């Protein structure tokens with residue numbers, strides 16, 4: 839199977855979680871990583887043989903070998919990087935969240951116009967389990983009357 843060659847923008851916490859998953863996937867390969875500081879990108883790719891370190895998102899987006907870009911920057915920078923990647927003809931996986939629905943609508947319009955895939959990394963909405971639950975909700979539960987939920991966050995820097 840041909841693997842999708844993915845470039846990652848940003849070398850922070852969530853990039854360190856996604857990178858090994860990309861690398862271990864049968865369908866994707868970590869191709870390049872960009873940082874605003876080349877030394878940081880070099881240190882990041884040291885764990886991923888074959889991946890190339892580049893300085894700045896623009897250099898990563900410009901690479902012919904990169905087919906899809908995973909955007910792991912702070913929320914404020916995501917739309918700008920994503921629109922530059924889509925404009926350059928790259929598929930985009932954007933880490934959640936975006937700062938507004940309008941932001942996502944602008945990006946999805948651009949992706950549609952260019953015939954490219956745009957996905958956000960809100961895992962559960964894309965999981966087959968979620969659509970299976972939706973289909974069976976009425977039969978198994980009926981109309982929900984209350985919802986109890988929990989949120990986990992790995993707050994390691996106490």
Ligand SMILES: NC(=O)c1ccc[n+]([C@@H]2O[C@H](COP(=O)([O-])OP(=O)(O)OC[C@H]3O[C@@H](n4cnc5c(N)ncnc54)[C@H](OP(=O)(O)O)[C@@H]3O)[C@@H](O)[C@H]2O)c1
Pocket residue numbers: 847848849850851852853872873874875878879910911912913915933934935959960
């Ligand atoms: N899906 C999830 O479960 C999940 C979990 C945690 C976080 N997130 C989201 O993911 C995003 C990143 O979170 P994080 O915890 O990984 O943050 P982080 O550790 O601060 O990493 C973000 C990285 O983006 C780069 N960066 C910083 N400012 C930038 C700018 N102005 N332009 C371009 N790149 C910039 C930096 O890498 P360089 O210095 O190498 O350029 C930085 O290390 C946030 O929106 C967060 O809410 C999602």
